[in-house]
Structure formats: C-alpha cells, structure tokens
Amino acid sequence: MANTYTDAGSGDTLVFLHGFCESKEIWADFARPLQQKFRTIALDLPGFGENTSNISNYSMESMAEYVKHQLDLLDVKKCILVGHSMGGYVSMAFAEKYSSMLNGLCLFHSSALPDTDEKKENRNKTIEFVEKHGVEKFMQSFVEPLFFADNRNKLRKEINFMVETGINTPKESITGSLAAMRDRPDRTNILREARFPVLFIFGKEDGAVPLDKALEQCHLPNNSMVNFLGKTGHLGMFERTYETRKAIEKFAETIFG
Structure with a gap:
C-alpha cells in the first residue's frame, strides 16, 4: 500500500502541505532538522505523490477534508499547518472549518486571495496546454521560472527533482x-x-x-510574522533553506514556548 504521509520526531506538531505538482518529498530534507524539537508530518495531497488512486474531487475544500481525516487518523488534535503555494490554499480552506485545531498557520509563498481574472484565464490556458501536449512537456516549461533567475544554475538538481515529481503526476490531477x-x-x-x-x-x-499581493494580506491577522526574502522566487525551501526553516522554527517556538 502506498505511504501517503511521513511522520517523524516528537513533541508539538508541524504539518506540511506541498504545492501544485509537488509531493510530500519536497519537505524531506527541509523538515529533518526540525524533528529534533517537533513532530513533523508531511502529507501527499489527493492526486499527488503516492496519493493518486480514486480521486474524484480536487477542490481545496475536499483536500482540506482529506487533511482533517489524516490528522484524525494520526491522532493530531492541534498543530501548526505549513502550506506551500496550493498547500496554502488548502490550509486556508482547513482554517475556515477547523480553526480550533490550529496553533498557527504558515502561508509559505501562498495567499488567501482568489485568482485574478487574468490568472483564471492563465489557468484555463494551462489546462488546455496539458490536455493537448501532455504532462511532460508542461513540466519542462513550468518549473524553472518558479526559481529566481540567479538561483537556477546552482539549484539544477532541485529543479530536476521538481520536474521529475511533476512528470509522475497524473494528468487528471x-x-x-x-x-x-x-x-x-x-x-x-x-x-x-x-x-x-x-x-x-x-x-x-x-x-x-x-x-503587491503579499502586502495586501500580511497585515490582516491580529497576530502575524512576515518574512520577505530577497533574490527568492517561489521555492524558498530550496532557494533560502536556512532562512525559511529558521522562520518556521522561531514561529513554532514563539507559539509553543
């Protein structure tokens, strides 16, 4: 049977949700040092990684229900939820319904805002492209621009890993x-x-x-911490591993004491 989550370390719980065309493996190296202080769980969201059988609903709400079900099975009563990109959208859907389970929430290169009309149109074009040209051709062009241009050569291994992960994702997902x-x-x-x-x-x-979208929302919560990272694109766990991990560690220590 496929293993759709990782669970390591002990103590207060951090739950990591990957982004679009990613899997739980994106967090493997990133979360390891955190396991000295915390229990870290990383999930494959429905349709991704090893969680690809019998998925009929890809909505953020449906994915949030899946997260809730998994956390119940893992006996997690409260946690800090860390969501990268699409994982952040899922985290927001989770927070809407299960806020009492959250010690804290991290939007990791993510947003609570809806898509703009332009972005919706781009999503439609991307769907058409994938339908017409297939997953592999899409992934070859999709991943590299997510990284800041100056980081691409030194992070070639990470880019290839991301492309490979995406190529193994079903077209329907x-x-x-x-x-x-x-x-x-x-x-x-x-x-x-x-x-x-x-x-x-x-x-x-x-x-x-x-x-500008980041600035629109980071002041909204009653209690927020904000990290703006220069020379960083959409993949801070690779582009600025130390700084992003430290930010999450400090955030968790502030909450858990």
Whole structure:
C-alpha cells in the first residue's frame, strides 16, 4: 500500500502541505532538522505523490477534508499547518472549518486571495496546454521560472527533482487541481478573524505571489510574522533553506514556548 504521509520526531506538531505538482518529498530534507524539537508530518495531497488512486474531487475544500481525516487518523488534535503555494490554499480552506485545531498557520509563498481574472484565464490556458501536449512537456516549461533567475544554475538538481515529481503526476490531477485553484474563493476574511498567529513567507522575486499581493494580506491577522526574502522566487525551501526553516522554527517556538 502506498505511504501517503511521513511522520517523524516528537513533541508539538508541524504539518506540511506541498504545492501544485509537488509531493510530500519536497519537505524531506527541509523538515529533518526540525524533528529534533517537533513532530513533523508531511502529507501527499489527493492526486499527488503516492496519493493518486480514486480521486474524484480536487477542490481545496475536499483536500482540506482529506487533511482533517489524516490528522484524525494520526491522532493530531492541534498543530501548526505549513502550506506551500496550493498547500496554502488548502490550509486556508482547513482554517475556515477547523480553526480550533490550529496553533498557527504558515502561508509559505501562498495567499488567501482568489485568482485574478487574468490568472483564471492563465489557468484555463494551462489546462488546455496539458490536455493537448501532455504532462511532460508542461513540466519542462513550468518549473524553472518558479526559481529566481540567479538561483537556477546552482539549484539544477532541485529543479530536476521538481520536474521529475511533476512528470509522475497524473494528468487528471494536474488539470483537476488547476480548475480547483482557479475556482477557489477569497479567504482573506479567515485571516482577519484568525485567533491563531499567522506566519507569511514571501519571495520578493516570486511571480506566482507578487509583492503587491503579499502586502495586501500580511497585515490582516491580529497576530502575524512576515518574512520577505530577497533574490527568492517561489521555492524558498530550496532557494533560502536556512532562512525559511529558521522562520518556521522561531514561529513554532514563539507559539509553543
């Protein structure tokens, strides 16, 4: 049977949700040092990694229900949820329904805002491209621009890893989750009403979550910590591993004491 999660370390719990065309493996090296202080769980979201059988609904709400089900099975009562990109959208859907389970929330290159009309149109074009040309051709062009240009040569291994992960993703998962991201609602009200602290990690060179969109939301929670990273695109866990890991560690220590 496929293993759709990793669970290591002990203590207060950090739960990591990967982004679009990624898997739990994106967190493997990143989370390891955190396991000296915390229990870290990384999940394969429905349709991705080893979690690809019998998926019919790719909505952010459905994925959030899956996360809830897995956390119940793993006997997690409360946690800090760390969501990268699409994983952040899932985290926001989770927070909308299960806020009492959250000690804190980290939007890691992610957003509570809905897609703009332009971005929705781009999602539609991407769906058409994948349908027409297939997953491999899409992944060859999709991954590299997520990294800040100056980081691409030195992070070639990481780029290849991301491409390979994406190529192994079923076409239905890619088109289904693109449509689900396109259709997700505005959840900035969840940030405004949050009774838990929120950590924002943004790359200053991130084309997926532009700086103006970052600034629109990072002040909304009653209690927020914000990290803006220069010379960083959309993949801070690779581009600025030390700084992003330290930010999460400090955030968790502030919450758990």
